[in-house]
Amino acid sequence: xxxxxxxxxxxxxxxxxxxxxxxxxxxxxxxxxxxxxxxxxxxxxxxxxxxxxxxxxxxxxxxxxxxxxxxxxxxxxxxxxxxxxxxxxxxxxxxxxxxxxxxxxxxxxxxxxx
Amino acid sequence: xxxxxxxxxxxxxxxxxxxxxxxxxxxxxxxxxxxxxxxxxxxxxxxxxxxxxxxxxxxxxxxxxxxxxxxxxxxxxxxxxxxxxxxxxxxxxxxxxxxxxxxxxxxxxxxxxx
Numbered sequence: 591x592x593x594x595x596x597x598x599x600x601x602x603x604x605x606x607x608x609x610x611x612x613x614x615x616x617x618x619x620x621x622x623x624x625x626x627x628x629x630x631x632x633x634x635x636x637x638x639x640x641x642x643x644x645x646x647x648x649x650x651x652x653x654x655x656x657x658x659x660x661x662x663x664x665x666x667x668x669x670x671x672x673x674x675x676x677x678x679x680x681x682x683x684x685x686x687x688x689x690x691x692x693x694x695x696x697x698x699x700x701x702x703x704x
Numbered sequence: 705x706x707x708x709x710x711x712x713x714x715x716x717x718x719x720x721x722x723x724x725x726x727x728x729x730x731x732x733x734x735x736x737x738x739x740x741x742x743x744x745x746x747x748x749x750x751x752x753x754x755x756x757x758x759x760x761x762x763x764x765x766x767x768x769x770x771x772x773x774x775x776x777x778x779x780x781x782x783x784x785x786x787x788x789x790x791x792x793x794x795x796x797x798x799x800x801x802x803x804x805x806x807x808x809x810x811x812x813x814x815x816x817x818x
Contacts, residue, residue, distance in 0.1 A: 599744065622803050622804045624806055624807075626807075626809075631811070631812075632811055632812075633708070633794055633796075633809030633810050633811045633812055634747075634794070634796075634807070634809045635809070636806040636807075636808075639804075639806055641804040680746065680747065684803035684804070685803050686803045686804065690803030691737075691749065691752060691762075691803075692803070692807065694746050694747040695746060696744065696745065696746035697746050
């Protein structure tokens with residue numbers, strides 16, 4: 591079985607501040623991990639993915655995430671928030687040995703204040 | 705490059721009516737998925753398909769049927785719409801890769817059942 595927990599349904603930051611969105615996963619086999627972003631009235635877009643290569647993964651728009659097996663975490667960060675980063679962010683887990691169908695977290699809404 | 709296209713974008717139904725949502729992808733992907741998105745619930749998988757002519761139930765399949773007669777198309781049907789099916793529906797596709805392939809999403813169909 592696999593699952594994803596995103597801590598905090600809403601995260602609020604000031605423009606220029608560090609963005610940290612938390613994701614913890616559970617998987618009985620080595621996982622594949624993904625972060626997606628959803629802007630209003632749009633579908634989800636891939637930000638970045640971890641597929642067992644480098645543990646620090648760089649994505650689009652300056653985001654990156656670090657896979658930490660010991661903590662079963664895959665937190666998403668960005669050094670300096672922009673107003674355009676305001677969106678809903680989803681973490682997802684899948685695997686090759688278990689269910690290849692991804693399981694999504696409930697999402698975290700990022701609010702950026704000027 | 706169209707990617708994943710969902711038709712229609714908006715629809716209002718009366719309780720008991722039926723309708724079909726169409727999803728088309730032009731990336732030659734094997735896997736296709738239907739999700740519903742409700743506030744605070746994240747994405748919940750309704751049905752999915754791992755290839756032409758195959759379908760399988762997801763997390764919340766009741767009240768929905770699907771068909772994958774052509775590789776590029778995945779249809780979601782509501783036989784007798786209920787107010788509980790008011791939601792935003794997303795279609796997604798992914799390439800064959802045992803879990804390490806990201807999903808590509810359409811922009812959603814906003815469905816209201818009165």
